Amino acid sequence: MDTEVLIVGAGPTGLMLANQLARRGVPAHIIDRHSGPSLQTRALGVQARTLEIYSKLGIVDRALELGKRATGANLWAEGRKTAHVPLGEAGRSATPYPYILILGQDDNERIMGDRLRASGTTVQWNTELVDLAQQADHATATLKLPDGTSRTITAAWVAGCDGAHSAVRELSAITFPGAPYEHVFYVADTEVTGTMVADEVNVYLWQAGFHLFFPMRGKDHWRIVGILPAGLRDTRDVKFEDVIPSLRSEAGAALSIKSCSWFSTYRIAHRAASRFRAGRCFVLGDAAHIHSPVGAQGMNTGLQDAYNLGWKLALVGKGQAGVALLDSYEQERLPIAQRLLDTTDRAFRVVVSDSALAGVLRSKVIARIAAFLMSFEKIQRFAFRTVSQTGIHYRSSRLSQSLDVKGNSPRAGDRFPWLQLKLSAGGPVDDLYRKLDDAGLDLFVFGQPSPREAMPDEGGLLRIHVVPADAANDAELARAKISQPSFYLVRPDGYIGLCGAGIHREAIARYLSERLHLKNGPA
Ligand SMILES: Cc1cc2nc3c(=O)[nH]c(=O)nc-3n(C[C@H](O)[C@H](O)[C@H](O)COP(=O)(O)OP(=O)(O)OC[C@H]3O[C@@H](n4cnc5c(N)ncnc54)[C@H](O)[C@@H]3O)c2cc1C
Secondary structure (H helix, E strand, O other), X not given: OOEEXXXXXXXXXXXXXXXXXXXXXXXXXXXXXXXXXXXXXXXXXXXXXXXXXXXXXXXXXXXXXXXXXXXXXXXXXXXXXXXXXXXXXXXXXXXXXXXXXXXXXXXXXXXXXXXXXXXXXXXXXXXXXXXXXXXXXXXXXXXXXOOOXXXXXXXXXXXXXXXXXXXXXXXXOOOOXXXXXXXXXXXXXXXXXXXXXXXXXXXXXXXXXXXXXXXXXXXXXXXXXXXXXXXXXXXXXXXXXXXXXXXXXXXXOOOEEEEEEEEEEEEEEEEEXXXXXXXXXXXXXXXXXXXXXXXXXXXXXXXXXXXHHHHHHHHHHXXXXXXXHHHHHHHHHHHHHHHHHHHHHHHXXXXXXXXXXXXXXXXXXXXXXXXXXXXXXHHHHHXXXXXXXXXXXXXXXXXXXXXOOOOOOOOOOOEOOOOEEEOOOOOOEEEHHHHOOOOOEEEEEEOOOOOOOOOOOOOOOXXXXXXXXXXXXXXXXXXXXXXXXXXXXXXXXXXXXXXXXXXXXXXXXXXXXXXXOEOOOOO
């Protein structure tokens, strides 16, 4: 076998997967048909859940240094600000990163690319996947090399991170049902002043459409996203100047435009792959799902796909888990993509519909309903959890097993909450997200003594933390609705795999071998 994993595509999704495999010591080969990294900003919003993953990867500080934190969002209609979501407040207790980080896709790719090089893996540019065949225990890929010649390469697994027109998806006969939208989007990186609230996202709803203003690095720099007015849809080579009249009429007469450094239009579609895996091939990111950019979810969802598959491929590649573990990738990520498509599609249709009724709905009804709903803290927190992707859960996955969990405690499949705890009596308060790496499994034991029987060790994969009784710990656990006694077994990607009240060695050993398919079995 030439490599354990062949990663096709070095966009954000492929770079994240390559990083996850490299840091876990799994041999991978990453190729891209382009001659080098993309220089286009494209996606711009980095969500809290992605920043949590960046922190595990050791690149969050660099991302925070380069990006701009949008700590709130404002909704405007008919020239008036109708709603405000204080993201910082709404997400403060949920994550160390209660904001949307505005950082261009090119910068995200550069940071992940630097990290990958530092761990000894380089992208093979100018190299295109042109054919793919699957055998019982490997796949054979035909690559077109920079000099125009071909070479075949064998890999145990192939990860299609090759975007919306994925060759991996097509060569694996995975269909991509969905439809294109008739509307055409535009993006413009501008220097403008106007009514926008600085350092926050500003959404202008109007009779015939919408404009999003994202704050960018530098004074008065804004990324504007909108849909082309109907009259311009069939015009070739639309320029920024062409959209200025509609922009000015809706975002206010006070809008003063100084410059535009990048303008691009693009057509979008909403599609999800019918399967995320065919034998030895997987699809991730835009190869698996595409949808409207409303909500800044696209790039982030691809990064979460890669984080989900990365630890599973690593355990299988290192012989620590059986291949059945890989079934859970599609089981967990396909429903997330379908839900995202449904929500973004519904939201998109409301914000772009050309009908007069939709115009009234958009500029009057939605604006008022949003203003009313967003006055409730609970709804603000729900909105933050949804947009930040911290609320994503895998409760229906086969990897999720809740035993006797009480009330509204976190349950299996939920992201393990962000906690500050003393892990030893009289010790310091640790931020668990910072303290723990994501190389293994963590078993947290609350409100009960260390289990008397020897716990399974799984070759050093399982770390046990018996959290001491302490007033500060109790208050923190109560805040996170974790009842005591309880135990939580947390997967490498931070989701709860198994949880319950009284700790039982048998239940844990069974979970590890039957659900995670770990090979060591009970010690
Ligand atoms: C103008 C524009 C604006 C956007 N704005 C936003 C936004 O605001 N928010 C948001 O979330 N998303 C946005 N998106 C979408 C976002 O860019 C994508 O979701 C993101 O790029 C997906 O990353 P990916 O790695 O899955 O795929 P891609 O970035 O498409 O990367 C795929 C890579 O695979 C390579 N490749 C393809 N075929 C082959 C092959 N056969 N062999 C080898 N290599 C191959 C390509 O060269 C490419 O580098 C925007 C997209 C565009 C075009």
